[in-house]
Amino acid sequence: MRRSDPIKLAAAGLIWGAAALAQAGPSRVVSLNVCTDQLAWLVADPGQILSVSPLGHDPRSAALADALRAIPASDGSAETVALMQPDLVVAGSYTARATVQMLERIGIRVERFAPARSLDDARANLIRMGDLLGHADRAAALANAFDARLAELTDAPETRPVVAYYLPFNETASGEGLAGGILHAAGMTPISEALGLAGGDRLPLERLVLAQPDLILVGPAYDSPAQATDLLAHPVLAATGPLHRIASSAAWICGTPATLDAIAAMRDLRRDWEAHQ
Known part of the structure; x- marks a missing residue:
């Protein structure tokens, strides 16, 4: 064997080891x-995530709060x-910007995730997270299960009720966002x-009333009273159409498999509406 051969073998071993580590994924992950x-x-994997955000422990914001605690x-x-x-470090596109910028300046790898604006985005974010954490097969299995349940839940009725998901500050769910995807x-x-x-x-309250939607949805009650949230308890909403309060909005906030639970609940609500027409 030539003298250079052991060096080549050692170099090949280092390259193989680095590739194996890259494939295994990071072992110390922080989510913001x-x-x-x-x-x-x-x-x-258990122990792969070092810490999560404070909202991850709040069931009003995280559908998986019990597990994340x-x-x-x-x-x-x-x-x-x-x-x-x-x-x-994994973070949202619009959250903890100062922290993210500082971490990048000192050489820590940060991957940003844009909010899921659709059910397709939810699936894509899941696949991307699996790739980043070295568990592409696991993410693919979850995505396939997501697709299968979504296909089972998706309805195409002859008559679609017009639904106002009313939010603070006279806002309503956009047909192009994740909430719109759930309703569709x-x-x-x-x-x-x-x-x-x-x-x-x-959507001013007066215009909502004049539109006479078939169903009105509002989120869970807020702990702190405010003029913006008091609007959601206005008696005219109940007088305008059937009013339903969503028990928890956590499944509507992030695109995860829990989003399918929101679709199931809305499908049941629509079928109940149909039964009473």
Whole structure:
């Protein structure tokens, strides 16, 4: 064997080892966003996630809060995260910007996830998280199960009720967002589409009443009273059409398999509406 051969073999071994580590995925993951908290938990190995965001422990924001409480929540500061020595930080596009920028300046790898604007986005984010954490097969299996249940839940009724999912500050669910995707899959038409509203347009209470939607949805009651949230308890809403309060909005916030539970609940609501027509 030539003298250079052991060097070549050693170099090949180092390259193979690095490739194996890359395939295995990061072992010290920190999440800074309630949606990445849940996506990471769905595909990660036990102990692979060092910390999640504080909202990850809140059942009002995270559908998987009970499971995430087993993982410590950090304060989200760059100093706290850096001391954990993570090899990957996952974050939302619009959250913890100062922390993300500081971590990137000191050389820590950060991967940003845009909010899921559709059911397709939810699936894509799940696949991407699996790739990042070294569990592509696990994510693919979850995505396939997501597709199968979505196909089972999706309805195409002859008559779609017009539904106003009314939010604080006179906002309503857009037909193009994740909430709109939930309503569409359940066989409903968001009132924003029926009225030709663009994304971000507000829906004054008076216009909602005049539109006479078939169903009105509001989110769970808020702990702190405010003028913006008091609007959702206005008696005219109940007088306008059947009013339903969603017990928890967590399944509507992030695109995860829990989003399918929201579709199932809305499909049941639509079928109940049909039965009483």
